[in-house]
Amino acid sequence: MSTVTKKELIDRIAKQTQAKRLTVKNIVQTFLEEITAELRNGNRIEFRDFGVFETRTRASRVAQNPKTLERVNVPSKRTVKFKMGRLMKQSISAPVSQSTKTPKSF
Amino acid sequence: MSTVTKKELIDRIAKQTQAKRLTVKNIVQTFLEEITAELRNGNRIEFRDFGVFETRTRASRVAQNPKTLERVNVPSKRTVKFKMGRLMKQSISAPVSQSTKTPKSF
Numbered sequence: 001m002s003t004v005t006k007k008e009l010i011d012r013i014a015k016q017t018q019a020k021r022l023t024v025k026n027i028v029q030t031f032l033e034e035i036t037a038e039l040r041n042g043n044r045i046e047f048r049d050f051g052v053f054e055t056r057t058r059a060s061r062v063a064q065n066p067k068t069l070e071r072v073n074v075p076s077k078r079t080v081k082f083k084m085g086r087l088m089k090q091s092i093s094a095p096v097s098q099s100t101k102t103p104k105s106f
Numbered sequence: 107m108s109t110v111t112k113k114e115l116i117d118r119i120a121k122q123t124q125a126k127r128l129t130v131k132n133i134v135q136t137f138l139e140e141i142t143a144e145l146r147n148g149n150r151i152e153f154r155d156f157g158v159f160e161t162r163t164r165a166s167r168v169a170q171n172p173k174t175l176e177r178v179n180v181p182s183k184r185t186v187k188f189k190m191g192r193l194m195k196q197s198i199s200a201p202v203s204q205s206t207k208t209p210k211s212f
Contacts, residue, residue, distance in 0.1 A: 019129055027133045030119045032156045040197050041201070044109045050138045051186070055198060078198050081184045082188030090159060091146050092184050094203045 039080055049087035056081050145186055158193035172186050 010028055014021040018030060036046050044054040060076040083094060116134055120127040121204060144151050150160040166182040190198060 001148050001150060002115055003152050004144050005151075009137065009140050009151075012140060013133055016127070017132045019133060023123070023125055024133055025120055026123045027125060027130055028137055028157060030117060030173055031134055031137065032153060034115050036156065036194050036197055038110050039194070042107050044107060044195065045111075045115075046109050047138060048110045050142065053188070069186065074113045080188065080190050080194065080198055081132070082159070084186050087124065088142050091142055097120055 047085065049085045051085040051088050052083045054081055054083075055079065114207045153191065157191040157194050158189045160187055160189075161185065 006028065010021065010024050012021075013028070014024045017024070021072060035045055039055050040052060042055055044052060046052045055078045058077045061074050063072050063074050066069070107125065113150070116127065116130050119125075119134070120130045123130070127171060128169045141151055145159060145161050148161060148163075150158060152158045161184045167180050169178050170178050
């Protein structure tokens with residue numbers, strides 16, 4: 001397993017699409033920023049075949065410190081959930097043939 | 107909450123970067139396909155500030171049908187996990203000020 005960075009993908013996309021590296025960089029960067037902005041606004045982003053990004057919110061609540069009995073307001077919190085799209089799922093969830101893990105026997 | 111599609115983002119990015127719509131479309135499409143290909147190969151994709159995509163694998167195992175006692179091979183399965191990056195987290199997980207949910211009182 002290796003880690004692929006944005007820079008590597010930008011280089012590769014520039015080669016494949018024959019667009020200027022700077023153009024690719026700007027477009028990829030704007031793309032990621034737009035996704036972040038939409039998620040911040042609570043919107044759902046759907047890329048057919050790839051997947052869906054959406055936020056989940058935990059409501060704010062009042063918690064109590066068990067020692068001091070002091071009531072503390074815990075603000076609402078959001079996280080981002082990614083759900084695979086159809087093609088991604090087919091591609092990813094297929095049995096891993098090169099897996100070195102062997103089935104557990106009884 | 108509304109759903110934003112790839113098409114909408116492509117239009118917006120074309121305006122912002124003043125690149126041709128077709129160029130943006132090709133680059134965004136190649137970008138998503140490259141991510142899928144890397145995930146299929148079991149690699150981790152890291153976009154600083156945005157987040158990390160990686161696969162999680164459940165090992166294949168032999169299950170038993172409790173009625174027939176027949177042993178069935180359950181192949182390994184993979185899913186994609188997205189973890190927010192630093193900037194995304196700051197932007198997303200901040201208290202939702204426009205939330206209509208009020209704290210539960212005791």
